[in-house]
Amino acid sequence: MTLPAKQKRELESKLQAYVGKPIGPPQVGRDPVNVPMIRQWCDAMGDGHPAYTDPVAAERSVHRGLVAPPTMLQAWILPGFEMSVETEAPRDEQQALHKLLSDHGYTSVVATNCEQGYARYLRPGDELSAETVVESISEEKATALGIGYFIDTLTTFRDQNGDEVGWMKFRVLKFIPQQPAQTASSADAAPAKPQRIRPLLGHDNAWWWEIVNQGQLPIQKCNGCGALLHPPRPMCGHCQSTDLSHVIASGKGEVYSFVVMHHPQFPGYEYPLVAALVELEEGTRLVSNLVGCAPEDVHIGLPVRVCVERVDDELMLPVFRPAS
Amino acid sequence: MSSPLKDAAAIVGIGATPFTKNSGVSELQLASECVAAAIADAGLAPTDVDGLVTFSLDTNDEIEVARAVGIGDLTFFSRIPYGGGAAIGIVHQAAMAVATGSARAVVAYRALNGRSGQRYSQGVGGDIVTSDLIHWSWYMPSGLMTPTSWVAMFTQRYMHEYGAKSTDLAQVAVSTRKHAVNNPAAFFHGRPLTIEEHQASRFIVEPLRLYDCCQETDGGCAVVITTPERARDLEQPGALIRGVAQASAADQEQMTSFYRPSIATLPEMDLVARQVYAMSGLSPDDIDAAVIYDAFTSIVLWQLEAFGFCSVGEGKDFVQDGNLEVGGRLPTNTHGGQLSEAYIHGVNGIAEGVRLIRGTSTNQPAKNDHVLVTGGVGVPTSGMILGKLD
Numbered sequence: 040m041t042l043p044a045k046q047k048r049e050l051e052s053k054l055q056a057y058v059g060k061p062i063g064p065p066q067v068g069r070d071p072v073n074v075p076m077i078r079q080w081c082d083a084m085g086d087g088h089p090a091y092t093d094p095v096a097a098e099r100s101v102h103r104g105l106v107a108p109p110t111m112l113q114a115w116i117l118p119g120f121e122m123s124v125e126t127e128a129p130r131d132e133q134q135a136l137h138k139l140l141s142d143h144g145y146t147s148v149v150a151t152n153c154e155q156g157y158a159r160y161l162r163p164g165d166e167l168s169a170e171t172v173v174e175s176i177s178e179e180k181a182t183a184l185g186i187g188y189f190i191d192t193l194t195t196f197r198d199q200n201g202d203e204v205g206w207m208k209f210r211v212l213k214f215i216p217q218q219p220a221q222t223a224s225s226a227d228a229a230p231a232k233p234q235r236i237r238p239l240l241g242h243d244n245a246w247w248w249e250i251v252n253q254g255q256l257p258i259q260k261c262n263g264c265g266a267l268l269h270p271p272r273p274m275c276g277h278c279q280s281t282d283l284s285h286v287i288a289s290g291k292g293e294v295y296s297f298v299v300m301h302h303p304q305f306p307g308y309e310y311p312l313v314a315a316l317v318e319l320e321e322g323t324r325l326v327s328n329l330v331g332c333a334p335e336d337v338h339i340g341l342p343v344r345v346c347v348e349r350v351d352d353e354l355m356l357p358v359f360r361p362a363s
Numbered sequence: 364m365s366s367p368l369k370d371a372a373a374i375v376g377i378g379a380t381p382f383t384k385n386s387g388v389s390e391l392q393l394a395s396e397c398v399a400a401a402i403a404d405a406g407l408a409p410t411d412v413d414g415l416v417t418f419s420l421d422t423n424d425e426i427e428v429a430r431a432v433g434i435g436d437l438t439f440f441s442r443i444p445y446g447g448g449a450a451i452g453i454v455h456q457a458a459m460a461v462a463t464g465s466a467r468a469v470v471a472y473r474a475l476n477g478r479s480g481q482r483y484s485q486g487v488g489g490d491i492v493t494s495d496l497i498h499w500s501w502y503m504p505s506g507l508m509t510p511t512s513w514v515a516m517f518t519q520r521y522m523h524e525y526g527a528k529s530t531d532l533a534q535v536a537v538s539t540r541k542h543a544v545n546n547p548a549a550f551f552h553g554r555p556l557t558i559e560e561h562q563a564s565r566f567i568v569e570p571l572r573l574y575d576c577c578q579e580t581d582g583g584c585a586v587v588i589t590t591p592e593r594a595r596d597l598e599q600p601g602a603l604i605r606g607v608a609q610a611s612a613a614d615q616e617q618m619t620s621f622y623r624p625s626i627a628t629l630p631e632m633d634l635v636a637r638q639v640y641a642m643s644g645l646s647p648d649d650i651d652a653a654v655i656y657d658a659f660t661s662i663v664l665w666q667l668e669a670f671g672f673c674s675v676g677e678g679k680d681f682v683q684d685g686n687l688e689v690g691g692r693l694p695t696n697t698h699g700g701q702l703s704e705a706y707i708h709g710v711n712g713i714a715e716g717v718r719l720i721r722g723t724s725t726n727q728p729a730k731n732d733h734v735l736v737t738g739g740v741g742v743p744t745s746g747m748i749l750g751k752l753d
């Protein structure tokens with residue numbers, strides 16, 4: 040779940056303190072730009088351009104000598120394996136920023152965007168350093184992965200004379216994962232099975248899915264006038280109350296309408312797939328799947344009962360079965 | 364009191380790109396081509412246009428279209444949400460703009476790579492959580508996430524309540540296809556359809572079969588709207604907008620209004636019908652032909668009922684005996700509709716409505732004083748009645 044408003048405001052003011060600041064002193068490349076590293080990169084990338092690896096051809100080219108592939112820019116300043124070793128204390132302000140978010144539940148991170156620009160070709164012997172500044176932090180965004188913050192950094196690369204040779208904009212999303220993280224699988228685990236499309240959770244529907252996850256089917260109830268409402272909404276349309284709670288459905292109902300889906304077929308669903316519009320005995324309707332019943336046996340008026348079932352590894356869904 | 368919008372605007376130009384399955388060009392190029400074609404058809408210059416309006420879903424910014432086509436200053440621009448429901452909504456906007464003097468001439472357009480680009484048949488989804496995606500989240504986990512599946516849910520209930528059969532839906536498909544056969548611009552030009560072929564086509568989402576579903580098309584369509592006074596000075600006979608309206612009804616959802624007391628009617632289209640009849644002073648008996656939004660066959664039946672051509676539940680009877688064909692009671696979708704000409708989100712239907720009034724349809728009925736044109740179904744929608752300009 041997301042943070043209470045007060046805690047969120049405190050977090051966001053702490054986040055904004057990072058904006059515009061360097062994450063630490065400039066990083067210095069461990070080695071000057073050099074031919075063996077260039078050759079290894081070209082081998083790995085399958086880039087056979089002679090200006091990178093053939094001194095004779097490079098001498099005859101417009102470069103008048105060997106140059107490094109521009110996209111190697113970041114490679115020259117990476118700290119090596121040290122960067123992946125977990126440490127208790129953050130090594131720089133970027134790690135401190137990520138830890139601040141992790142401590143508030145925004146535990147996952149994903150890189151979403153990277154742009155680079157180049158001022159000149161690098162040549163063997165160039166010595167690089169790079170300074171990274173936190174350029175901006177977004178408002179909290181709800182994304183398909185989960186609720187989180189986009190962090191943009193700008194890294195400026197300079198040579199031994201202090202002249203800018205390139206830049207890199209990098210964007211990550213630091214977020215609360217929608218689903219519990221996958222547990223580490225054993226070596227012989229089968230490839231992940233495709234799963235159904237998850238509901239996207241926001242302020243107006245997350246509570247409903249949480250109750251479903253506990254095995255029950257809720258119906259939103261207005262405390263102002265007693266009306267039952269589905270799908271849930273932030274205000275009762277009958278009395279304009281925002282004092283809303285819920286009741287647990289008896290689970291009894293009947294098929295009001297239904298369809299049998301054949302095309303297109305989405306990964307994670309089994310076809311033919313029966314979706315039913317079920318009218319609950321409480322009077323509200325909801326769309327779900329009908330299981331335990333051949334498609335040809337489904338008819339309007341069929342009495343059904345809810346079963347909150349695990350439909351794949353992670354998703355609990357209220358589905359319906361014939362009542363008999 | 365009569366509406367100030369009655370007879371206050373006319374459609375004076377229509378334009379379209381070819382309809383294909385793979386345009387090979389940008390949506391902006393399609394938009395620019397159809398807008399330019401509509402302006403030329405009206406006998407106007409791009410600089411005579413000072414308003415642009417399109418669908419919220421359209422990816423082509425008004426200013427990009429204006430720059431590409433050479434339209435100069437704009438004094439009016441607007442967008443209408445809710446998919447194909449916007450089809451006549453864009454004409455409504457344009458009519459209000461010219462009637463109030465906000466613009467002198469407005470082009471309403473829609474262009475999409477609907478087959479080679481984003482295909483609506485492939486369902487909903489996205490990256491940023493909006494109220495719209497919270498809405499779809501009530502349906503996606505159950506797999507109910509395509510237009511065909513939503514319309515099938517209404518169709519099943521409608522068939523149950525009124526005894527309509529798949530062969531009744533086939534009548535709509537077959538009648539419409541007859542028109543496409545004569546229309547060189549139609550995807551199904553020269554290719555007729557029989558009831559048996561419809562019945563043998565595969566289920567997409569039961570009870571809807573392949574031939575109950577519309578095309579997916581790359582293409583664009585545009586129409587030019589101006590005042591009747593200016594329209595009289597132009598090359599083409601103007602199609603006068605006698606009545607035009609938008610509507611969203613109580614408890615409306617986008618494609619999934621499953622929670623109303625009845626789901627076998629279209630309250631939002633009833634509301635469009637009441638408005639356009641009241642504004643125009645016309646009745647169903649005055650309507651000579653119709654362009655009825657046909658993303659699916661079943662929705663044609665419900666609209667025939669909403670506009671009073673038959674009683675509720677009797678759409679299945681009305682579509683028999685060639686009633687929707689030239690020479691029948693209500694020649695409908697004489698271009699082949701979206702089922703058989705092209706799916707340009709209903710805007711190709713506006714162009715056909717104008718051709719019917721001009722007398723230039725490839726399936727022209729003899730009587731053409733008043734033509735009904737409707738917008739998308741299942742969403743907040745729109746409709747209009749066109750007539751002849753004196």
Ligand SMILES: [Zn+2]
Pocket residue numbers: 261262263264265266275276277278279280
């Ligand atoms: Zn209430």
